[in-house]
Amino acid sequence: MGVSGKLRVVGMFVNAVLLLVVAAETALPALLGAQEPVSAAAPSGDVLTLPDAVSMALRRNRDVRDARFGLDLAQEQVSEAWGGVLPTISMNADYTRNVSPAVSFLPAFIFNPDAGPDELIQVQFGADNSWNTSVSLEQPLFDARVFVGLGAARRLASIQEEFVRGRSQNLVTRVRLAYYDLLLAQEQERLTRNSVSRVRQSLKETSAMNRAGLASDYDQLRIEVELANLEPNLRRAENAATQFRRVLAVELALEDQENLQVAGSLASMDLDDPAGNTPANRAILAFASSAPLEGAAEQRVQQAWERRSDLRQLEMTERLRHSEMRLEQMQYLPTVSFFGNYVLQAQQNGAPDFFGDPMSRASAQAVGISVSVPIFEGFRKDARVDQRRAAWRQAETQFRFARDQAASQVKSLIELADEARARARGQKLAVDQARRGFEIASAQYREGLSGQLELTDAEVALRQSEFNYAQAVYDYLVAWAQLDEAVGAVPMVDSEFRQADGQ
Secondary structure (H helix, E strand, O other): OOHHHHHHHHHHHHHHHHHHHOOOOOOOHHHOOOOOEEEEEEEEOOOEOOOHHHHHHHHHHHHHHHHHHHHHHHHHHHHHHOOOOOEEEEEEEEEEEEOOOOEEEEEEHHHOOOOOOOOEEEEEOOOOOOEEEEEEEEEEEEEEHHHHHHHHHHHHHHHHHHHHHHHHHHHHHHHHHHHHHHHHHHHHHHHHHHHHHHHHHHHHHHHHHHOOOOOHHHHHHHHHHHHHHHHHHEEEEEEEEHHHHHHHHHOOOOOOOOOOEEEEOOOOOOOOOOOHHHHHHHHOOOOOOOOOOOOOOOHHHHHHHHHHHHHHHHHHHHHHHHHHHHHHHHHOEEEEEEEEEEEEEEEEOOOOOOOOOOOHHHEEEEEEEEEEEOOOOOOOOHHHHHHHHHHHHHHHHHHHHHHHHHHHHHHHHHHHHHHHHHHHHHHHHHHHHHHHHHHHHHHHOOOOOOOOHHHHHHHHHHHHHHHHHHHHHHHHHHHHHHHHHHOOOOOOOOOOOOOOOOO
């Protein structure tokens, strides 16, 4: 072996020794327990799964409770409308004590034929005590307004019932989106924290190699700059996760908004194999069917026209406006009712003895038919009918326009869900490649076969690919949540809860 060969062997031996020194310097703090602490607050309460969060929101959310109170009000209005069909019975009673009974002046010749023509005499009417009791009955026999009004009240109650359903659908969708937002924010926080940890580890290794003369000052400075840029991003990611945690806590009506913990991970979620996921991820995927959406647009649009809550409310509103117009038209028709009265009265002088003396009381009874025919009210009826007809046509136009909008929205959401799922498949492969690339770049950098630039690029590519996959899964879940509401089939509100292993 020549001199150059011996020098090459010696150089390789020296490099190996230096690498061992660097590795020992890097690993020693970890072995001694002096590793830099990483903030990871333990959850103070139970970890919520998505079904738990939705169930809690449906029980406790103030928005849905407000809608249910409105439904109670509408149902009581139906009961009130029934009062127009039933008879009306009323009773009145009064007692009068005449401190000075009233008198009238009459010509005296009525009682005394010998009295003069101008002579008057006082005559007292009524006794010291007077009682009067009456009972009245009225039964409508024909009043078209009552029956039309009853139908309108029922339609109003149906609208309010559908409004409660729509509120519940919207609440579940909001909870799902807030849950997904929090998962994505936590994913961003986790990936950023991992990047910070990797860059700190690279900085330690580069600093040790710089002291050993194997890395330049520029390499170390470059990593320090990268770390300085990442640390604010970590703080921003932490703040974003806290913000979305508060949003979800408000939907769940929780007082403790800072310590809410949710289960699941977008980065580890496998859309193509729901059964192979963790229980928390399976619970999330149970809300999003794995059935293909291609070619199902027309079927979904038809489902939206039949079940979507806002469309059903508009359709019911159109019918209600038509009923209101009919109610105004009924004002032209006569009303017929039966009535009956019973009156009991008594009078007595001296100390009151309520109806005690049979000779001082009397009664009267009366029954009859009442007919009321509207003739002319200054064209006000015509104006009200025209107003209700215009409102009916307006509601009809709004309903037709909303149907077209719903069809367009459903088709767009189907396209978004299909695109996000295809993107997730591609990004899953990209994550595996980026992770392998980072491992190769790290090994080459430790062996001195590549520079810091290659390692940094590999780390950025890994972080970006991992987040891109989480973003694709997030977009898929969000599209499904919005599609469920768009077609009127929201889990835990309308349809059977989809189980992940049965998809």
